[in-house]
Amino acid sequence: MQAWNHFLLVQEHELGTDTVNRWLRTLKVVRFDACNLYLEAKDSFQANWFEEHLRKKIRNNFVNNNNTPIHIHLSVASKEKTPSRRRNKSEPAPAYTMRFDELDPSCNLDTFLVTEKNLIVHKLFSKTSGKDGEPEIAIFNPIYIHGPMGSGKTHLLMAAAQELNKHNLKSLYIRAETFTDHVINAIRAGEMHLFRNTYRNADVLLIDGVHLFSRKGATQEELFHTFNTLHLAGKQIILSSLCPPSELQAIEARLISRFEWGIVLPLEVADKPQRQRIMQQRLDMMNCQLHQKVQDFLLETFVSTTSSLCRAVEALILRSHMHGKNSVPTHLITVIWAKETLKDLIEEELKAEITTGKIVQSTAEYYGIRSEDILGKAQSRDCTLPRQIAMFLCRDLLKMPYMRIGDLFERDHSTVMSSVKQVGKSLEDDSNEIVPAVQVIRKKIRQS
Numbered sequence: 001m002q003a004w005n006h007f008l009l010v011q012e013h014e015l016g017t018d019t020v021n022r023w024l025r026t027l028k029v030v031r032f033d034a035c036n037l038y039l040e041a042k043d044s045f046q047a048n049w050f051e052e053h054l055r056k057k058i059r060n061n062f063v064n065n066n067n068t069p070i071h072i073h074l075s076v077a078s079k080e081k082t083p084s085r086r087r088n089k090s091e092p093a094p095a096y097t098m099r100f101d102e103l104d105p106s107c108n109l110d111t112f113l114v115t116e117k118n119l120i121v122h123k124l125f126s127k128t129s130g131k132d133g134e135p136e137i138a139i140f141n142p143i144y145i146h147g148p149m150g151s152g153k154t155h156l157l158m159a160a161a162q163e164l165n166k167h168n169l170k171s172l173y174i175r176a177e178t179f180t181d182h183v184i185n186a187i188r189a190g191e192m193h194l195f196r197n198t199y200r201n202a203d204v205l206l207i208d209g210v211h212l213f214s215r216k217g218a219t220q221e222e223l224f225h226t227f228n229t230l231h232l233a234g235k236q237i238i239l240s241s242l243c244p245p246s247e248l249q250a251i252e253a254r255l256i257s258r259f260e261w262g263i264v265l266p267l268e269v270a271d272k273p274q275r276q277r278i279m280q281q282r283l284d285m286m287n288c289q290l291h292q293k294v295q296d297f298l299l300e301t302f303v304s305t306t307s308s309l310c311r312a313v314e315a316l317i318l319r320s321h322m323h324g325k326n327s328v329p330t331h332l333i334t335v336i337w338a339k340e341t342l343k344d345l346i347e348e349e350l351k352a353e354i355t356t357g358k359i360v361q362s363t364a365e366y367y368g369i370r371s372e373d374i375l376g377k378a379q380s381r382d383c384t385l386p387r388q389i390a391m392f393l394c395r396d397l398l399k400m401p402y403m404r405i406g407d408l409f410e411r412d413h414s415t416v417m418s419s420v421k422q423v424g425k426s427l428e429d430d431s432n433e434i435v436p437a438v439q440v441i442r443k444k445i446r447q448s
Contacts, residue, residue, distance in 0.1 A: 003037075003062065003064055004029065004032075007061070023046060027041055034070075035068055036072075039074050040074075040077050043105060100174060103173060109126060112155055112159060117268050118267055121265050124139070142259060142262040143236075143262055145241075145267055146242060146265075146266055149242070151268055151269050152267055153241075157208050164203070171203060172199065174206070180213070183218055196222075205238070207240070209242075215403065224252070244266070276299060279299065279309060291331065294335055297335045301346060359393045359394055359397065363393070373386075375408070375409060390409075391409060391420055392423035393441065393442070402417050
């Protein structure tokens with residue numbers, strides 16, 4: 001394709017020939033037309049580099065002879081992947097389609113860090129996925145794993161799905177948000193039969209993040225019947241959540257009881273030595289080296305989840321190749337260079353460390369009261385104003401939905417909306433009482 005070749009030549013001047021040859025010319029051209037170019041990356045690492053550094057340039061500078069933008073569609077090579085048939089322009093667009101979440105090839109059982117605390121979970125998933133032989137379906141059904149962000153839930157579910165696919169089993173990995181989208185769109189399109197046929201004919205259903213079904217009535221109804229159909233047919237169901245079934249909020253009791261039918265297993269966030277090993281695994285996969293001081297900086301900075309740590313490592317390596325002839329060899333990267341290069345991710349990490357507990361505790365400390373006073377029923381001004389500020393900060397710093405804030409403070413969402421609006425107006429009016437309080441509390445939250 002002439003436009004693509006010309007674009008690559010331009011990038012050679014900006015990025016350097018070595019960078020273009022390594023990251024761009026190795027992309028496989030699958031097919032193209034006047035306004036579309038379909039490329040295939042050899043792995044997710046190459047795809048991430050493309051999305052991070054080339055997508056914005058393409059949107060502005062990649063056009064055909066008529067100066068019409070050419071859209072690039074990027075996919076990752078996969079043995080399980082089958083090319084989709086091109087639709088003739090005369091054919092009507094399908095009324096309802098379901099797009100499923102892609103599996104990350106790097107999330108497999110070999111790359112999962114096994115410790116004494118998660119050894120049982122890993123062994124169970126190895127048997128269920130067929131890692132050590134033929135899959136042993138329905139050893140426990142369902143399998144329900146729970147733990148905080150960064151404990152490895154998504155990694156395990158993706159690993160199991162990929163192993164099952166190798167055994168010609170129809171495994172369906174889906175994030176809870178995607179499942180909800182499928183339900184809503186099927187209802188709107190009148191295509192519930194297609195939705196049900198797809199989900200209820202799976203050999204294994206893996207749903208990531210069932211706590212997100214809270215307050216979603218239609219989604220819970222469909223999940224209930226899908227669960228029953230698969231379970232009666234002896235098909236494996238694997239679920240993950242931030243909390244055990246007994247602590248799920250606004251989830252129907254009949255679903256919670258089914259989640260407890262099989263086995264419920266906890267996962268814990270890796271400690272520093274374990275995170276060090278995870279980082280080293282990722283560096284080995286990329287065949288890169290980092291100075292120990294840089295590794296220590298990454299470990300001390302990206303502490304919210306192991307995913308954020310791995311993302312930072314990958315971004316640092318990727319961005320070190322973004323300077324053409326001036327690219328920095330990974331073993332020569334310094335802490336100062338890493339800080340400057342990853343400043344956007346560092347800012348995200350600071351935000352990720354903020355929790356509702358920190359917000360409530362910092363607000364209570366500022367006003368000299370207890371956290372229980374803010375979360376309680378007291379209606380005195382000594383408690384109502386701090387409560388309103390805490391609600392505002394939950395909305396402002398964490399972007400929490402009003403209903404979730406209402407659940408935390410045991411208040412109706414309309415009360416939360418009113419409190420947030422009131423504090424926001426006081427800040428705009430430069431209230432002598434509210435402005436300094438919010439400023440100091442924000443600082444306490446970030447320092448805690």
